[in-house]
Amino acid sequence: MKNESNGIHDSKSATRNQILKASQEIFEKYGYKKTTIDDIAGELHKGKSSIYYYFISKEDIFRAVLDKEACELKEEILAAIGRTNNPKEQITSYIEVRINAIKKLGNLFDFQKKQYLSLENAKELRAKYETIEIEVIKSILDEGVRQGIFTIRNTYMTALSIMTIIKGLEAPILMEAEETIKERLEEMLPILFNGISAVAK
Template identity: 30%
Template sequence: MTTLAKDEVIKSDILDEAAKLFRHYGLQKTTMEDIAKAVGKGKSTLYYYYKNKEEIFDAVIRKEKNMMFRNIQDAVSREESAVKKLEAFTRSKMREIRRMTTLYQVVASEIKACNELEVSIRRNYDCTETEILKSILHYGVITGEFPNYDQQELETLAFLLANAQRGVETALIMDQKLEEIGEMMDVLVTVLMNGIKKS
């Protein structure tokens, strides 16, 4: 095994074990010593790869988010129409949030203490999500399902759609009503596609 491959295996082990600890104890109560013990390495090994637990937490969140977006992209790519792609986006995102919910709650409740980390994670997440939605909307314009929006309008719509969904998700997660996410997202997509006025 090359040194690079070995380093990647060790880093992956660190992130996997750290994720379990963050889920169970939260960011503030988890120490570098806890993570080192869980991985079966000395603290010096952790410090070789990461400056502190916040950097490990950042890497854990990025890894989880990357997996989440890969799964969402897979679900979206399997659908033929833009409307079905939007539905696939919201449903697969809902499944991923359920899978990640404990870690999501840790992020929501504790990351405020690390403002620079919060901004970095949020910006990365927001950009990726908005880009996926923009590509779905653009696809809908090409197929004729949606009006002929220009680039600026597509960016505005993607931004509004991402933030509308995020607002619903956050409210339901904070109120511990995760089981209602699917139903709420279906209503949101229906309203976005058809409006709320009587036809």
């Protein structure tokens, strides 16, 4: 009986993930406002009732997609910065991962830069996703200060500033070739590090 119950749970989880995957692609293609439950159901060759069994509304699906992409981004960032103990290299890894994720996690980045007035608690949601990233950057900066690599009075505000700078690069990055993006980073990172690195006395 227990194995049968687990099988049903796994099947429901798999179906829910299929809906999320299809919705992720459709939202990115048409945008939140233009996407309908009919679009999602049609993509999956299912009836709308099948979608409503797992999600109560289009907004509910979109929130789940945003959570999925935010989780994927955090996992990629943590994996990248976990490959080194050097705070400068960790900041570089964070920036590279975030920039490379812009095209792959389009819904999350689109949501963060646009006004979703029709989405309930949009402001709180945006703050939630930004806080996740700020905390990661701040932890790197705190360690850099502890090691004497960075000289920073307020690591939270510096983390916020770094994220704001990266956000400013998002629009041009979407239109640039990979080599151009790499060149832009190579020019930007020394400016960033020279500004926060500790000066030898």
